Amino acid sequence: MSNTPYSEDILEKMSDAFYSLTEDLKIEYINNVTEQLLKIKREKVIGQYIYDALPHNDIDNFVKRYKKLLSDQKPIEFKEYFNGRWYEIRAFPSKTGLSVFFKDITVPKQDDEKINRFMFSSSYEEDVRSNPLKIEFHKAIESNQLLLYYQPRINLKTGKVTGMEALVAPETFILAVEESEVITSIGTWVLYTACKQNKKWQKQGFSIVVSINISTIQLTQLNLIKAITTVLQTTELDASFLEIEISEMMTADIEETILMLQRLKKLGVRICIANFGERFRSLSYLKNSLVDTLKIDQSFVREICNNANDEMIVKTIISMAHNLNLNVVAEGIEAKEQLVFLKEHLCDEGGGSFLSNPLAANELEGKLSDIQQIVEKHGIFKDINERVSMEELLGLAKKELHDTVRLQQGLIFKFKKINGRFIHTLSDGELMYRFGFVPSQVIGKSLEEFIFNGTAVKITSYYQKAWEGEEFVSYENELNGIHYLATLRPIKEDGKVTEVIGSCIDITSRKEAEDKWRESEKRYKIIAENLIDIIMLLDGNGAILYASPSLGKALGFPLKSYVGESSFDLIHPEDKQRVIMAFEQSMEKMIPSQVEARFLDINKKSKLLEGLGTPVIGENGRPGYFILVGRDITEKRRTEEVLSKVEKLAIVGELAAGVAHEIRNPLTSIKGFIQLFQQGMIKREFFEIIFGEFLSIEEILKEFINLAKPQEIQVEKLNLKALLKDVEILLKSEQSLKNVQISQEYKQELPEIMCDRYQIKQVFVHIIRNSIEAIPDRGYVKIQGSVEGDNVLIEIIDNGVGMSKERIKRLGEPFYSNKEKGTGLGLMLCFRIVQQHNGTIRVKSKENYGTAVEVRLPIKCTNKKEYNVD
Numbered sequence: 001m002s003n004t005p006y007s008e009d010i011l012e013k014m015s016d017a018f019y020s021l022t023e024d025l026k027i028e029y030i031n032n033v034t035e036q037l038l039k040i041k042r043e044k045v046i047g048q049y050i051y052d053a054l055p056h057n058d059i060d061n062f063v064k065r066y067k068k069l070l071s072d073q074k075p076i077e078f079k080e081y082f083n084g085r086w087y088e089i090r091a092f093p094s095k096t097g098l099s100v101f102f103k104d105i106t107v108p109k110q111d112d113e114k115i116n117r118f119m120f121s122s123s124y125e126e127d128v129r130s131n132p133l134k135i136e137f138h139k140a141i142e143s144n145q146l147l148l149y150y151q152p153r154i155n156l157k158t159g160k161v162t163g164m165e166a167l168v169a170p171e172t173f174i175l176a177v178e179e180s181e182v183i184t185s186i187g188t189w190v191l192y193t194a195c196k197q198n199k200k201w202q203k204q205g206f207s208i209v210v211s212i213n214i215s216t217i218q219l220t221q222l223n224l225i226k227a228i229t230t231v232l233q234t235t236e237l238d239a240s241f242l243e244i245e246i247s248e249m250m251t252a253d254i255e256e257t258i259l260m261l262q263r264l265k266k267l268g269v270r271i272c273i274a275n276f277g278e279r280f281r282s283l284s285y286l287k288n289s290l291v292d293t294l295k296i297d298q299s300f301v302r303e304i305c306n307n308a309n310d311e312m313i314v315k316t317i318i319s320m321a322h323n324l325n326l327n328v329v330a331e332g333i334e335a336k337e338q339l340v341f342l343k344e345h346l347c348d349e350g351g352g353s354f355l356s357n358p359l360a361a362n363e364l365e366g367k368l369s370d371i372q373q374i375v376e377k378h379g380i381f382k383d384i385n386e387r388v389s390m391e392e393l394l395g396l397a398k399k400e401l402h403d404t405v406r407l408q409q410g411l412i413f414k415f416k417k418i419n420g421r422f423i424h425t426l427s428d429g430e431l432m433y434r435f436g437f438v439p440s441q442v443i444g445k446s447l448e449e450f451i452f453n454g455t456a457v458k459i460t461s462y463y464q465k466a467w468e469g470e471e472f473v474s475y476e477n478e479l480n481g482i483h484y485l486a487t488l489r490p491i492k493e494d495g496k497v498t499e500v501i502g503s504c505i506d507i508t509s510r511k512e513a514e515d516k517w518r519e520s521e522k523r524y525k526i527i528a529e530n531l532i533d534i535i536m537l538l539d540g541n542g543a544i545l546y547a548s549p550s551l552g553k554a555l556g557f558p559l560k561s562y563v564g565e566s567s568f569d570l571i572h573p574e575d576k577q578r579v580i581m582a583f584e585q586s587m588e589k590m591i592p593s594q595v596e597a598r599f600l601d602i603n604k605k606s607k608l609l610e611g612l613g614t615p616v617i618g619e620n621g622r623p624g625y626f627i628l629v630g631r632d633i634t635e636k637r638r639t640e641e642v643l644s645k646v647e648k649l650a651i652v653g654e655l656a657a658g659v660a661h662e663i664r665n666p667l668t669s670i671k672g673f674i675q676l677f678q679q680g681m682i683k684r685e686f687f688e689i690i691f692g693e694f695l696s697i698e699e700i701l702k703e704f705i706n707l708a709k710p711q712e713i714q715v716e717k718l719n720l721k722a723l724l725k726d727v728e729i730l731l732k733s734e735q736s737l738k739n740v741q742i743s744q745e746y747k748q749e750l751p752e753i754m755c756d757r758y759q760i761k762q763v764f765v766h767i768i769r770n771s772i773e774a775i776p777d778r779g780y781v782k783i784q785g786s787v788e789g790d791n792v793l794i795e796i797i798d799n800g801v802g803m804s805k806e807r808i809k810r811l812g813e814p815f816y817s818n819k820e821k822g823t824g825l826g827l828m829l830c831f832r833i834v835q836q837h838n839g840t841i842r843v844k845s846k847e848n849y850g851t852a853v854e855v856r857l858p859i860k861c862t863n864k865k866e867y868n869v870d
Helices: 008-013 032-038 059-072 113-119 132-142 171-177 182-203 216-220 224-235 254-267 283-287 298-302 308-323 336-344 361-371 374-378 382-407 430-435 455-467 508-530 549-555 573-589 634-678 684-708 720-730 732-737 757-773 805-809 825-836
Strands: 017-022 027-030 076-082 085-094 097-104 147-155 161-169 209-213 242-247 270-276 293-296 327-331 349-351 411-418 421-428 473-479 482-493 496-506 534-539 544-547 593-600 606-617 623-632 716-718 740-746 753-755 779-788 791-798 840-846 850-858
Touching: 017 032, 059 076, 059 085, 059 097, 147 182, 147 209, 147 361, 147 374, 161 182, 161 349, 161 361, 182 209, 182 216, 182 224, 209 270, 216 254, 224 242, 224 254, 242 254, 254 270, 293 298, 293 308, 298 308, 298 327, 298 336, 308 327, 308 336, 336 374, 411 430, 421 455, 430 482, 430 496, 455 473, 455 482, 455 496, 482 508, 534 549, 544 549, 549 593, 549 606, 573 593, 573 606, 573 623, 606 634, 634 684, 716 757, 720 732, 720 740, 720 757, 720 779, 720 791, 732 740, 732 757, 753 757, 753 850, 757 779, 757 791, 757 825, 757 850, 805 840, 825 840
Parallel strands: 161 209, 209 242, 242 270, 270 293, 293 327, 327 349, 740 779
Antiparallel strands: 017 027, 017 097, 076 085, 085 097, 147 161, 147 349, 411 421, 411 496, 473 482, 482 496, 534 544, 534 623, 593 606, 606 623, 716 753, 779 791, 791 850, 840 850
């Protein structure tokens, strides 16, 4: 704390709050009173910049003031409102920083109003060379020399007081300080005092708007918004009961003033332009909808009964204000004639000495009843007032109707038949201008005078129909590249047509869309009618709404449309019910359906058709249509059957060759031993070898028979983990012989599955045995189990010799060989068993690294017959 001569011990014991700042405005020290007042902790703020550490509402003011203080090196004393409280602040600069003392001087609302006025003056400060004007201002307030009066604003229709304009007395003091900064302090005091008084009146049941004049200096200050917000919050006055009044003469900088008015409007206060008509600078504010009230300058009101120009200006301002939905006020009403004139021309409100002089608040309350009787006593009669009001409303209604007709997007017109010609008496609307016409080119003229090339003759025929009394005549036409729809309706009096009213709307977009649709329909029709595929659109009951010509060609009726017929009547009786069930299920579940059925042709012979049907949502949000795309596959199926027979013959040949090859080896051995028997060489071990060869032949034939004959699956619940443990025990001898380690690992508990115990066991025995045989010496076989979606996945992984990609592709082919690099009938049998269980087998392998076989079996059996081999 190098910048202050005070010891910390003294600063901690004093009643004032204290903090010290370095020359770059960082907190160097705060005492305990500062911690309590500002609710901060010294350990969190010491070393921070002041605008980061102190919770001021307007910290920028402090930073600017402190920087200036460090520059001037002169102590100051000022008062500031922040954190919801008022503080008295004394700051002492030094070469190394600042020492700041402050204390809370907030006064409760019920305390002396003079101090409250003083607190609401804006940023009062004084240095050693105090501002004498500010001192005089505060002395004037404290001695009640500066008072606030209220000029009543009266509704000229009802006579009721609806507003007050706050005025400072004496006016000479205001004129003396008008161009100085003291006017800001006075303006804030007026704002607070008037709002406080208005809130008091509201509590007494007197609801009005109080109007406050804002000076040029105030309007340009950035803290004006803050000052108004603070006053409204403090007095609890709703913003809609405060009107900010600015003079037209002081708005030199239009752009800055517009920005300030926009900010004021966001607060919800009303805006009034005073002295309107002097310079007409304020038209920009009217254009931007920033103003609520126009106040006619009293220089025009003073001479309205003697000067025709002033009379015209006042009437114009009133009319303009009403057309813009603004409230209009006349100030300076000093005579009865002026009041009557303003009432006759529907000025909304007025003020002036004839109605009431400015009064103090307590005096005004006593005279309020008398003031509110002046308009009724001296104004025009009620019936005349109402007539004038009705005339203005009628004029406004006519103008609004005219504007509506002109601004509406279409065109409205009228015509009469005069001397045998249809003459237009009205024509207006945006569409007319887009046609290239203005009202003067149409009104008073017939069609032939502004429409050429024969179109007028055609339209005249429709005009004649409407003139003859036909209701709702309509026609379409094109003019200057715009397509339009016109409707005509006769206007009758005593049963006779006296006039015809018509309207036109632009239908160019619709016409263009129709043309595009027709072109698109033409293209799609060409495509649909030349497709080999059959396309049908059905309704929700299966009736045909559209059928491509290819359906007729396929069934032998090339010229038949089939529209209206039931699609199900075309189907073979044996397939009909199955197709209907598939159709209903597809429409109910909103899912596509693959169908294959026999259709009857012209000769009642079967034609096999396959197709994909897709349901479509109708207008009511429910399934309404069914699109079917199919083709005749009769010849394709016949070809497939021929190929299948050829393929079966090839398979039988391959199987026969394989079986013959495998049986030949043991038969050769048996044949050799029989030759030895013929030579008299008979030994017991020969019979054992021969018996073993017969067993090999029997095993080969058994596997071949198992592959060929269909076997019924005996489904039961099975614990795969237990089954694989049995398989491991069964192959114990073979794994010991090859020195192979078998391990089992399960990522989670496997659920029971529905399957044939013996067939699945046969699959795993065969796969694990193949893995053992693929390992030359010393290796491992890992069995891993997990749940994958709706399936159980069993992976059998070995580190054997592996297989090439070519051999993997041939796994499961019907060729038998037990020799090295053969693919084996046993593995083909495994594929078929897993397929029958709705599962899949996938083999991954790499030569010299090993093989992984993935067997997926469904937890629930669905009898779906498909499998996948990668």
